[in-house]
Amino acid sequence: xxxxxxxxxxxxxxxxxxxxxxxxxxxxxxxxxxxxxxxxxxxxxxxxxxxxxxxxxxxxxxxxxxxxxxxxxxxxxxxxxxxxxxxxxxxxxxxxxxxxxxxxxxxxxxxxxxxxxxxxxxxxxxxxxxxxxxxxxxxxxxxxxxxxxxxxxxxxxxxxxxxxxxxxxxxxxxxxxxxxxxxxxxxxxxxxxxxxxxxxxxxxxxxxxxxxxxxxxxxxxxxxxxxxxxxxxxxxxxxxxxxxxxxxxxxxxxxxxxxxxxxxxxxxxxxxxxxxxxxxxxxxxxxxxxxxxxxxxxxxxxxxxxxxxxxxxxxxxxxxxxxxxxxxxxxxxxxxxxxxxxxxxxxxxxxxxxxxxxxxxxxxxxxxxxxxxxxxxxxxxxx
Amino acid sequence: xxxxxxxxxxxxxxxxxxxxxxxxxxxxxxxxxxxxxxxxxxxxxxxxxxxxxxxxxxxxxxxxxxxxxxxxxxxxxxxxxxxxxxxxxxxxxxxxxxxxxxxxxxxxxxxxxxxxxxxxxxxxxxxxxxxxxxxxxxxxxxxxxxxxxxxxxxxxxxxxxxxxxxxxxxxxxxxxxxxxxxxxxxxxxxxxxxxxxxxxxxxxxxxxxxxxxxxxxxxxxxxxxxxxxxxxxxxxxxxxxxxxxxxxxxxxxxxxxxxxxxxxxxxxxxxxxxxxxxxxxxxxxxxxxxxxxxx
Numbered sequence: 001x002x003x004x005x006x007x008x009x010x011x012x013x014x015x016x017x018x019x020x021x022x023x024x025x026x027x028x029x030x031x032x033x034x035x036x037x038x039x040x041x042x043x044x045x046x047x048x049x050x051x052x053x054x055x056x057x058x059x060x061x062x063x064x065x066x067x068x069x070x071x072x073x074x075x076x077x078x079x080x081x082x083x084x085x086x087x088x089x090x091x092x093x094x095x096x097x098x099x100x101x102x103x104x105x106x107x108x109x110x111x112x113x114x115x116x117x118x119x120x121x122x123x124x125x126x127x128x129x130x131x132x133x134x135x136x137x138x139x140x141x142x143x144x145x146x147x148x149x150x151x152x153x154x155x156x157x158x159x160x161x162x163x164x165x166x167x168x169x170x171x172x173x174x175x176x177x178x179x180x181x182x183x184x185x186x187x188x189x190x191x192x193x194x195x196x197x198x199x200x201x202x203x204x205x206x207x208x209x210x211x212x213x214x215x216x217x218x219x220x221x222x223x224x225x226x227x228x229x230x231x232x233x234x235x236x237x238x239x240x241x242x243x244x245x246x247x248x249x250x251x252x253x254x255x256x257x258x259x260x261x262x263x264x265x266x267x268x269x270x271x272x273x274x275x276x277x278x279x280x281x282x283x284x285x286x287x288x289x290x291x292x293x294x295x296x297x298x299x300x301x302x303x304x305x306x307x308x309x310x311x312x313x314x315x316x317x318x319x320x321x322x323x324x325x326x327x328x329x330x331x332x333x334x335x336x337x338x339x340x341x342x343x344x345x346x347x348x349x350x351x352x353x354x355x356x357x358x359x360x361x362x363x364x365x366x367x368x369x370x371x372x373x374x375x376x377x378x379x380x381x382x383x
Numbered sequence: 384x385x386x387x388x389x390x391x392x393x394x395x396x397x398x399x400x401x402x403x404x405x406x407x408x409x410x411x412x413x414x415x416x417x418x419x420x421x422x423x424x425x426x427x428x429x430x431x432x433x434x435x436x437x438x439x440x441x442x443x444x445x446x447x448x449x450x451x452x453x454x455x456x457x458x459x460x461x462x463x464x465x466x467x468x469x470x471x472x473x474x475x476x477x478x479x480x481x482x483x484x485x486x487x488x489x490x491x492x493x494x495x496x497x498x499x500x501x502x503x504x505x506x507x508x509x510x511x512x513x514x515x516x517x518x519x520x521x522x523x524x525x526x527x528x529x530x531x532x533x534x535x536x537x538x539x540x541x542x543x544x545x546x547x548x549x550x551x552x553x554x555x556x557x558x559x560x561x562x563x564x565x566x567x568x569x570x571x572x573x574x575x576x577x578x579x580x581x582x583x584x585x586x587x588x589x590x591x592x593x594x595x596x597x598x599x600x601x602x603x604x605x606x607x608x609x610x611x612x613x614x615x616x617x618x619x620x621x622x623x624x625x626x627x628x629x630x631x632x633x634x635x636x637x638x639x640x641x642x643x644x645x646x647x648x649x650x651x652x653x654x655x656x657x658x659x660x661x662x663x664x665x666x667x668x669x670x671x672x673x674x675x676x677x678x
Binding site for chain 1: 393394397398400401404405407408409411412414415418438440442491492494495497498499502503504505507510513514517519520521522523524525526527528529530531532534548550551553556581582585606609610612613616617627628631632634635642645646648649650652653656657659660661664
């Protein structure tokens with residue numbers, strides 16, 4: 001059967017776009033919605049993990065009851081007398097029970113469990129959630145999927161009192177406020193300098209670009225060597241500063257590293273923009289007797305404005321999320337950034353709800369900057 | 384001063400600035416390379432085995448004699464890294480991660496890009512706006528739910544967990560869409576008149592014309608994935624699943640003082656990217672995808 005051309009096109013359109021639509025739904029939309037939800041909860045990943053742990057029920061029960069199932073004279077009734085279900089679940093199975101889970105235990109089929117135990121049906125290793133769903137007559141879903149406890153705005157209230165949050169926010173803002181202007185200034189100057197009859201411009205471009213193609217991990221290691229207390233930087237400057245260990249210099253060290261690693265490739269972007277400025281403009285201004293500074297402020301900067309706005313916004317957004325270098329090089333809490341503090345809460349302190357609340361702050365900051373940029377630039381940028 | 388002389392002076396000043404910045408850019412690389420070529424110990428003139436202090440000053444680097452820190456240069460550290468840690472496995476993991484993600488992006492972003500550039504389907508604008516909105520989602524906001532998702536599916540410490548979320552990229556889709564929109568529509572109309580289906584048109588006619596865009600996208604994605612740290616940090620905890628950046632992190636924690644090995648490993652991670660970059664510099668620098676290389 002031949003479909004109508006329009007329907008066919010729509011079908012093929014969806015076929016082509018399906019993978020990326022699916023991927024965006026799964027890895028962009030689902031995560032952001034879930035993150036918003038998490039930020040109102042107390043999410044303990046360790047408890048979530050507990051449900052995936054496995055047990056051999058027979059061994060676990062043997063341990064609790066201190067008998068083996070094949071011992072003679074055992075009956076379900078005799079075992080039931082000594083059996084404390086809550087204690088068994090919490091201590092031997094190993095789940096930290098929430099209030100609702102504790103209540104749900106009234107639906108636990110203890111009789112069946114003990115019967116199976118005596119009949120030797122429990123020798124196989126199972127995950128805790130499978131085990132619980134077999135024996136719970138109702139509300140088994142409480143043990144199948146971990147449900148974070150909803151706490152409303154508690155995380156956000158806690159955040160306001162958290163000195164480390166304010167510190168990380170301050171560090172992030174200071175970091176961005178210092179790095180972006182300097183890297184932009186440096187990149188524009190380098191671009192202007194290179195935008196003349198310079199021989200070997202391509203070679204300069206390649207060299208300036210090198211840090212941008214190097215992984216942050218390798219750059220961190222290289223700078224760790226350079227910043228070391230007996231290292232080359234101190235030798236060259238005749239100083240004895242422990243750049244990365246000293247809380248008052250560590251963030252500055254990371255800033256310098258970041259400026260160094262980005263100014264070059266920003267410069268390449270600006271250079272492309274400069275080459276689009278018609279030469280005739282400069283020639284005309286020269287005839288009018290304009291000097292270098294006038295030409296720079298009256299021609300170059302205004303015509304480079306869209307690029308500067310676009311690139312510096314990318315710079316701001318990148319700086320706000322600075323993480324890798326902090327993870328590799330910063331060892332003290334006084335120099336942490338927001339992105340790092342989010343990571344630390346989620347994956348080191350196991351407080352995913354609180355970390356999500358922190359991540360909302362980062363998200364808000366980035367939203368504000370993106371919208372501010374949209375307001376500033378009316379021109380079509382990349383898209 | 385005559386105008387000509389003034390011009391020459393300013394040109395010289397320009398060269399000084401540029402060369403100065405080149406030195407500044409290259410210095411950390413060259414320094415770490417020197418350290419990576421320095422032996423841990425060597426036999427001195429008296430035949431006594433002595434250790435090398437890579438923090439000594441002056442550094443005693445003599446390239447003509449291939450001497451670093453007054454010790455004869457060696458490539459031994461590069462070999463030693465492979466014995467010390469499962470470096471070969473990390474290279475393999477990184478190659479798998481980067482290649483699969485790049486292939487996924489080339490194929491899926493191009494398909495999607497074509498659909499959004501040329502085909503009409505319901506809700507197209509809605510999806511497009513949705514995609515635009517995702518561009519400003521920071522990874523640090525998404526990472527917790529994404530991590531939990533991977534835990535639920537049991538994909539932590541697997542290749543699937545590493546690359547599945549990275550197989551498409553909205554940025555890549557926009558890039559490909561932009562490219563397709565720039566192609567003359569007459570080609571497709573001619574194909575349509577000849578009775579070619581949309582499939583034939585796309586695979587036989589359009590894709591071959593897309594080489595420059597695909598080249599730029601692949602380099603961008605490959606480098607981004609090779610250098611990626613955050614996602615491997617979340618997805619891998621077993622040594623045999625590490626990517627190279629995670630491997631460096633392992634060095635950072637463990638072999639704290641073995642600068643030579645650390646630098647050899649850093650250089651080995653970096654060199655392939657520099658090689659790719661230099662061979663494809665034209666596509667890379669001129670493609671306009673320079674901003675946002677660093678995630």
